[in-house]
Amino acid sequence: MRIGSMSLTARVALSAILALVAFLGLTGYALERAFYDSAVRAMQDRLRSHIHAYLSGSDVSVAGELILPEVSPDPRFDIPHSGLYAAVVGGKNRWRSSSAIGLDLPLKTELARNEERFIGPMDTTSGKVYVESMGIAWEVPNGQPLPLTFHVVEDDSHLRGQLQVFRRTLWIWLTIAAVLVVAVLLTALRWSLMPLKRVERDVARIERGSLELLADDYPSELRTLTHSINDFIDSEREQRIRNRHRMGDLAHSLKTPLAVIRNALENPVESAALEGVVAEQVRRMDDIVAYQLSRAGTAGHTTFSAPVAVSGVAEELVGSLEKVHATRNILCEFELSPDACFFGDRGDLMEILGNVLDNAFKWAERRVLLSTRSIKGRRRDGLEIQVEDDGAGIDAVTMERLLQRGVRGDERVEGHGLGLAIVDNLIRDYRGELLVSNSTTLGGACFQLRFPPLN
Amino acid sequence: MRILLVEDEAPLRETLAARLRREGYAVDAAADGEEGLYLGREVPFDVAIIDLGLPKMSGMELITTLREEGARYPVLILTARTSWQDKVEGLKTGADDYLVKPFHVEELLARLNALVRRATGWSKPVLECGPMVLDTTAQTVTVNAKAIDLTSYEYKVLEYLMLHAGELVSKADLTEHIYQQDFDRDSNVLEVFIGRLRRKLDPDGEIKPIETVRGRGYRFAIPRSE
Numbered sequence: 001m002r003i004g005s006m007s008l009t010a011r012v013a014l015s016a017i018l019a020l021v022a023f024l025g026l027t028g029y030a031l032e033r034a035f036y037d038s039a040v041r042a043m044q045d046r047l048r049s050h051i052h053a054y055l056s057g058s059d060v061s062v063a064g065e066l067i068l069p070e071v072s073p074d075p076r077f078d079i080p081h082s083g084l085y086a087a088v089v090g091g092k093n094r095w096r097s098s099s100a101i102g103l104d105l106p107l108k109t110e111l112a113r114n115e116e117r118f119i120g121p122m123d124t125t126s127g128k129v130y131v132e133s134m135g136i137a138w139e140v141p142n143g144q145p146l147p148l149t150f151h152v153v154e155d156d157s158h159l160r161g162q163l164q165v166f167r168r169t170l171w172i173w174l175t176i177a178a179v180l181v182v183a184v185l186l187t188a189l190r191w192s193l194m195p196l197k198r199v200e201r202d203v204a205r206i207e208r209g210s211l212e213l214l215a216d217d218y219p220s221e222l223r224t225l226t227h228s229i230n231d232f233i234d235s236e237r238e239q240r241i242r243n244r245h246r247m248g249d250l251a252h253s254l255k256t257p258l259a260v261i262r263n264a265l266e267n268p269v270e271s272a273a274l275e276g277v278v279a280e281q282v283r284r285m286d287d288i289v290a291y292q293l294s295r296a297g298t299a300g301h302t303t304f305s306a307p308v309a310v311s312g313v314a315e316e317l318v319g320s321l322e323k324v325h326a327t328r329n330i331l332c333e334f335e336l337s338p339d340a341c342f343f344g345d346r347g348d349l350m351e352i353l354g355n356v357l358d359n360a361f362k363w364a365e366r367r368v369l370l371s372t373r374s375i376k377g378r379r380r381d382g383l384e385i386q387v388e389d390d391g392a393g394i395d396a397v398t399m400e401r402l403l404q405r406g407v408r409g410d411e412r413v414e415g416h417g418l419g420l421a422i423v424d425n426l427i428r429d430y431r432g433e434l435l436v437s438n439s440t441t442l443g444g445a446c447f448q449l450r451f452p453p454l455n
Numbered sequence: 456m457r458i459l460l461v462e463d464e465a466p467l468r469e470t471l472a473a474r475l476r477r478e479g480y481a482v483d484a485a486a487d488g489e490e491g492l493y494l495g496r497e498v499p500f501d502v503a504i505i506d507l508g509l510p511k512m513s514g515m516e517l518i519t520t521l522r523e524e525g526a527r528y529p530v531l532i533l534t535a536r537t538s539w540q541d542k543v544e545g546l547k548t549g550a551d552d553y554l555v556k557p558f559h560v561e562e563l564l565a566r567l568n569a570l571v572r573r574a575t576g577w578s579k580p581v582l583e584c585g586p587m588v589l590d591t592t593a594q595t596v597t598v599n600a601k602a603i604d605l606t607s608y609e610y611k612v613l614e615y616l617m618l619h620a621g622e623l624v625s626k627a628d629l630t631e632h633i634y635q636q637d638f639d640r641d642s643n644v645l646e647v648f649i650g651r652l653r654r655k656l657d658p659d660g661e662i663k664p665i666e667t668v669r670g671r672g673y674r675f676a677i678p679r680s681e
Contacts, residue, residue, distance in 0.1 A: 286557055290537050317539065320546040324553070327569060327578045347540045354539030 008196075009189055016185050024174050035166050039159055040130070044118045047132035047152040050074060054086060054150060060138050064146055066093045081126070083155040090148035100153070107151045111135030121156055128156040195219050199226060206233065224379070242429070250292040257281035257288075294351065294422045307341035308349050310372050310385065317354050318370075325361045332357075335371035342383055342451065344430055352426050355419035356387045356447050363391035367442055377453020385449040388439035399436050427451070456571055456615070457481045457632045459503035461491035461517065462533065463510055471504075474560055479594075479611050480567075481634055488512025495521045499631055500528045502571050504563070507534040507545060515548050522549035529570035533558075568592065575618040577681060582617050584677040587656070587664060589617050598662070603655055608633070612648050613656075616665060616675040625672035649673060 006014075050073050057069025066088060076082035077097040085100035087107035096107065104125045111117060112135050120130030131153050137145035195218055205211035213233060214226045264277040311334070318332045342349045360368045367390045375382035424434045432451035439446035458480045462468040465486070472482045483498055485491040488509040495503065495517070503521075507514035518530055529551040534541060542553050551573075552566050568580065568591050582589040586599045594610060596603045605613065611633050616624060626645055649665060656664055666676045 290555070294537050316543050316547070320543045323546050323551055326551075327573055329578075347538060350539045350543065354542070 008193060009186075012189050013182075013186060017182060020178055020181055024178050028170055028174050031170055032163075032167060036163060039162055040120070043130055043154060043159060044132055047118075047130070047154060048116075048134070050084075050086065050152045051132065051134050051150045054088075054152075055136070060140055060146055064091060064140065064143070066090075066095065066138075066146075066148065068095060072097065083157055085151075085153040087151045087153075088148055089151075091146055093148065105129065105153055106131060107153065109133060109149065109151075110147070111149045113137040113145075113147065126155065129153050130156065130159075195222055199229075203229065227379075246292065246295060250288070253288045253292070254285060257284045291422060295425060305344050307343055308346045310340045310342055310349070310353075310383070311336050311338075313342075313346065313349050313353055314357075314370055314372075317350065317357055321357055321361045328361075328364075330361055330364050330366060330368060332361075332368040332370060335369065337373050339381070340372035340374045340383055340385075341381065343380055348426055348430070352423050352449065353385065353387075355423045356385075356449065359419060359447070360387050360389040360391075360445070363445060364389035365391055365444075369439075369442055375450075375453045378455045380454035382453030383449075383451040386446065387449075388442045388446045389444035390439075390442040391444035393438045393443065394436065394445045423449075456501040456567075456611070457483070457498065458567070459491065459494055459498070459500045459505075460484045461486075461488065461504070461509060461514070462506045463487055463508070464506075471560070471563075478564060479607055481632065486510075488514065488517045491517050492520060495526055496524065499628070500526075501632055502528055502567055502574070503530045504567070505530055505532055505550070507532055507536070507541070515545065518545075518548045518550055527574075529574045531563075531566055531570060565592070571618065577618065577679075579681065582614075582620075583680040584617060584620050584664070584675065585680060586662060587617070587677060589614060596656075598656055605652075605655065609648055609652050609655070612645075613652055616673060620675040620677070620679050623668055623672055623674050628672065 053073030054068065057071075057073070059067045061067060068088070072078050072086075074084060076084040077086055077099050080099055080101060081103070082099045085103070085105060085107075086097040087100060087105070088095040089108060089110055100107070106122065106124065109117075111133055115135040117133045118131070119133075121128040122131060131151060133149055133151045135147070135149045137147050140146050199214065199218070199222065202211055202214050206213070213230045216223075216226075218226050258281075261278055261281050264274055314334065314336070318334075322330070322332065357368070357370065369386075369388045371386045371388075373384045373386075375384060420434075427434050427449055430451055432449060435448040435450065437446045437448070438444070456479070458475060460468060460472055460475065460482055462471065462484070463486055468484050468486065472484045475482045483494050483500075485494050489511045491505065491509070492512060505514045505517055509517065512520075514532060514534075518532070521530075530549065532545045532550040532553045533556055534545065534553060535556045536542075537555050545553055551570055554563055554566060572578070572580065572582075572591060580590065580592045582591065588597045588600075589595075591614065596605055596610065596613060612629060615629060615632055629645055649667075653665055656662075662677065664675060664677050666674050668674055
């Protein structure tokens with residue numbers, strides 16, 4: 001299995017187990033180390049106390065000979081090869097406990113007064129041993145102090161036994177802990193991933209048609225995802241409905257002018273009148289086709305769309321419009337907020353802005369002002385576009401009629417009302433609104449396009 | 456005015472060419488992009504009408520190529536596409552105006568008129584040079600507010616000279632821009648027109664609007680009032 005396609009459960013479980021093994025391994029090692037250190041320390045203490053016992057029970061004769069206690073501090077000193085040995089060196093004294101007889105042990109070192117040394121583990125012919133040595137100077141009445149070095153040696157059999165017991169207990173419990181932790185972890189994992197499984201199930205139900213939309217009670221981390229899925233489903237549904245309506249709209253709207261023409265043909269009138277009727281209806285049909293075509297070409301609201309910077313589109317359009325309206329010397333000013341973005345199809349933005357700007361250029365005397373502003377939103381920022389001109393402005397009656405389908409604000413200016421009806425519809429597709437008023441700064445018309453933020 | 460018309464749809468091309476000729480344009484019509492390119496290279500046009508959807512070479516390519524090769528005359532594009540994206544692209548390639556099909560011929564004529572004026576540096580449709588006023592929309596001429604009755608060819612010669620007021624216009628320029636391809640280019644005919652124009656515009660020889668630059672051509676001598 002490739003790492004990339006590994007399931008979430010496997011990923012979490014694998015990484016948790018790896019972390020757990022590393023953690024428990026290190027813990028076990030550290031505990032073992034600590035236990036060993038303290039066991040060795042305890043052994044040193046024990047060996048030292050044996051030396052003290054020998055010291056307290058010993059004496060030195062007038063001749064400078066060491067007299068050791070009759071009873072050994074531990075019976076093991078008397079049993080040959082028992083694992084516990086003692087020796088004293090110094091001056092002409094050479095003594096070994098009966099347990100050490102015949103063994104090759106490192107018991108010849110002489111230490112200075114008050115010097116103490118603990119060495120181990122040390123390899124000898126009788127195995128690994130630990131050696132505690134202590135140098136003293138025995139006060140002899142009327143004489144030089146007698147230098148003596150006491151050695152007590154113990155092999156590691158006892159320590160090994162202790163360590164083995166400790167190790168066994170330690171690993172048994174660590175393993176139990178590991179199993180428990182993994183079990184809890186896997187259960188928690190299953191529990192955490194349950195909402196994802198639910199999304200999967202619910203999406204499958206939506207596909208089958210037994211569910212409309214995803215519910216609203218998902219954990220907060222998933223809510224952004226489920227909202228996006230819902231938006232996506234919504235917009236897809238809207239698109240389907242729109243497509244269905246468009247064909248119907250086109251066919252129906254063409255029927256009226258066709259009926260007028262047929263009526264005029266069936267009821268003989270003067271040829272000049274007939275010509276007028278046909279010309280008028282042809283113009284209407286032309287408008288209808290242009291309108292429906294422009295609608296068919298638009299993408300409409302989409303849930304997932306890259307932001308389109310308004311400035312780029314605006315510059316291209318104004319460049320073109322200045323060319324087309326070259327003789328009128330109209331100055332188009334920009335007041336663009338740098339973060340103003342349109343979330344949707346670039347062509348749609350061009351269509352919206354193109355129609356509104358073209359309108360402004362047609363009506364302006366000298367100046368057109370385009371300003372944009374972004375509206376803060378949690379999931380996606382909104383956008384406000386304002387196009388003003390210094391033309392004659394719009395009276396209240398026209399303003400109302402302006403946005404109705406195909407109704408023209410002024411018959412003399414080609415495509416005026418149609419363009420705005422297209423814009424209004426497009427903006428609605430993006431769930432925005434088109435507001436028409438009179439400009440307070442320039443005195444002409446003011447078109448406000450508002451696309452709401454997504455929260 | 457000499458006009459290049461590139462349109463693949465035969466009925467539209469023919470009716471449009473006929474109408475433009477009636478309006479006094481010398482029309483060279485092409486049915487596809489390659490023919491359009493050939494004509495566009497060879498003939499010094501005053502304005503071009505180019506349809507965007509053309510066989511052999513698209514309208515956009517045709518305009519780009521002509522512009523790259525130095526053609527300076529204004530271009531009006533005809534398109535069935537209504538989207539702003541298409542309009543902007545067309546204008547960016549070097550066209551100067553667009554018209555969406557279907558259109559009213561009057562609209563087309565007004566746009567052509569404006570394009571030609573703009574290209575020669577006139578911003579208003581009424582050309583004024585001192586006492587002489589030529590209305591390109593109504594196709595009327597007045598001298599000191601008195602209407603002058605001109606024939607169609609006389610008007611065209613005067614319009615061309617006034618549009619290029621102050622510039623030297625050779626006889627070849629005049630014949631090329633005013634006559635159809637197959638017209639008999641006898642320069643005597645032109646001299647006759649100029650002579651008649653002078654008599655009609657300036658019967659008393661006071662304002663001398665058209666001067667002859669010997670051996671090279673003519674110049675409209677009254678400076679522009681605009």
